Every structure is written in structure tokens, then in C-alpha cells.
Amino acid sequence: MTLKDQAIIVTGGASGIGHASALELARQGANLIIADFDLNGAERVAAEVQALGVKAFAYKVDVSDPAAVEALVDFAVETLGTLTGVFNNAGISKVQSLLEMDPASYRRVIEVDQFSVYYGLYYGARKMVELGVKGVFVNTASIYGSVAAKGSFNYNAAKAAVIAMTRSGALELAEHGIRVTAVAPGFIDTPMMGQLDQSARAALAAQHVTNQLISPEKVASVVAFLFSDAASAVNGSTVAADDGFLAFKV
Structure with missing residues (x-):
């Protein structure tokens, strides 16, 4: 499995699954844009990636802003020369009951977790078609896109939409040789x-099943696989990286 000279x-990308995935993609040979609202964090990860012998550039982005995502795609092509993959991974959550969740709280999670995936698919796929690239998208869904959890009404809705957009995106883009997949992590041992x-x-x-939290590196290995020709x-x-949660715990 290799991603040599891919541009993703x-x-x-500054923390958690994004950080671990960036390192694994780099180990497989991919050149990367590390995009995050936390620019300092993105720069630290970009430096780690560069130390692995591939190209990496940090980029500050608000993924809930369509113009910002379009600019991110343009930046990737300008700096890496092409665009072969997008890992739509950025997301937020806020535990809050439905009765306490005002429209602004609902909308914020939807904008970051759901709309950003659409923006990544829309602008990324249009650029790939323009360049004649048969690229790959990997979207971060969640086990909570398939089951409900108290205090996660907006998160449940957003991640269920990501799973649906992954299916629809794959169907829409197949004629262009573009694949769309997703990973659905379980409970990950992140700084949060x-x-x-x-x-x-x-x-x-x-x-x-193992009674342990899942390391980000284990999800990263699935992400790298999904980007590869393998x-x-x-x-x-949507591939579950959930240590049996969806199969045995519901």
C-alpha cells in the first residue's frame, strides 16, 4: 500500500485523528496540506510531516465557510501541483440536551460537521474533474451517525448526513473515476x-469489545487504506473503526 506523490x-489536521492520519499518510508517501482553524497546531503537525521526507504546508481554515474551503482547495493545487485526495475530518461536538439546544447551537455543529463535508466534496471534486484527476475522498462520520446518544441531537444529525453524503457522493462522482468513502470511529483516546x-x-x-479506548493511530491506518489503491x-x-460497538453493543 503506497500513497507516493499523492496530494491530500x-x-x-492539528490534533486527534487528523494529526495521526497526517503522519500515517506521510509515511505512505503522500504530500499534505494540514488545514485547521488552529494554525499553530497545524504548523506543528506540518513540521512533523516534513520530517518524514514529504511536502507539507499548514493552512488556517474555517471549514464552515464555503469561500474558505474553496480557497483551501486552490491553495493545495498551487502548492502541491495537484489534488488527489481530501480527508474531510474537521468536526466539533457539544453535549447538550435537545430542550437546551437553541437554534444557534444546533446550527453551529451542523455547519462544521455536515456542511463542511459538502464544501470539501463540492470544491474538491470540481477541482479534480477540472484537472482530470481520479481522486479519493474520505469523510469522518461516527458511530453516532448510526445510533442515537443523549445530548448529541445535532451531532447525530450531522454524522448521519455524512454517511448519506458519502453514499450519494460516490454515486454522483463515479463517472469521473472519483471514489468517496467514510470512516466511523468509536470512542477515540484524543486530548478531548x-x-x-x-x-x-x-x-x-x-x-x-476490548474494553479500551481506541487510539487515533488505529483510525489513521483505516484512513490511509481508504485513500490507497488497495x-x-x-x-x-462507511467503514466502522469502532472495536465492535455497532456490531455487538447495540
Whole structure:
């Protein structure tokens, strides 16, 4: 499996799954744009990627702004010479009951977690078609795109939409040789998890078959596979990286 000389945008690349995926994609030979609202974090990750011997550039982006995503795609082509892949990974969440969730709170998660995937697909695919590139998109969905969770009404809605957009995007773009896939992580051991107390972390880990949180690196290996030619038969599908949660825990 190799991604040598591929040119891939990673949104939300400054931390967590985005950070781990950027490093794994780089190990496979891909040149990267590390895009994040946290520019300092993106620059740190870009430096780590460059140390692996490939090209990497940091870029500050608000993925909820369509003009900003279009500019990101243009930047990628200007700096890397082409665009062969987009990892639509950026996302946010806020635990809040439906009765407390005012329209602004609902809209913010939808804009970042759902609309950004559409913007990445729309501007990225149009650029690939313009360049004659048979590229690949990987979208970050979630186990919560398939099951409900209290306090996650907006997140559930956004991630379910990502799964649907992955299917529809694959169908729409197949004639151009462009693949669209998604990964649905379970409970990942990211810095955000570090804010939880030990009992809360244990309760989440217990919903996995191994009773452990999943490392970002394990999700990154799935992401790298989906971008590779080894996954050429995977199209429109959402691959669960959830340690059995969807198969055995619901």
C-alpha cells in the first residue's frame, strides 16, 4: 500500500485523528496540506510531516465557510501541483440536551460537521474533474451517525448526513473515476477525552469489545487504506473503526 506523490488535504489536521492520519499518510508517501482553524497546531503537525521526507504546508481554515474551503482547495493545487485526495475530518461536538439546544447551537455543529463535508466534496471534486484527476475522498462520520446518544441531537444529525453524503457522493462522482468513502470511529483516546474523569473514560471504553479506548493511530491506518489503491473496491461505504460497538453493543 503506497500513497507516493499523492496530494491530500487533511482538515482538522492539528490534533486527534487528523494529526495521526497526517503522519500515517506521510509515511505512505503522500504530500499534505494540514488545514485547521488552529494554525499553530497545524504548523506543528506540518513540521512533523516534513520530517518524514514529504511536502507539507499548514493552512488556517474555517471549514464552515464555503469561500474558505474553496480557497483551501486552490491553495493545495498551487502548492502541491495537484489534488488527489481530501480527508474531510474537521468536526466539533457539544453535549447538550435537545430542550437546551437553541437554534444557534444546533446550527453551529451542523455547519462544521455536515456542511463542511459538502464544501470539501463540492470544491474538491470540481477541482479534480477540472484537472482530470481520479481522486479519493474520505469523510469522518461516527458511530453516532448510526445510533442515537443523549445530548448529541445535532451531532447525530450531522454524522448521519455524512454517511448519506458519502453514499450519494460516490454515486454522483463515479463517472469521473472519483471514489468517496467514510470512516466511523468509536470512542477515540484524543486530548478531548483527557478532559473526562477516569470513571467516564472507563464507561466509554466498556462499550468496546476490548474494553479500551481506541487510539487515533488505529483510525489513521483505516484512513490511509481508504485513500490507497488497495481500497479501490470500497466506494460509498462507511467503514466502522469502532472495536465492535455497532456490531455487538447495540
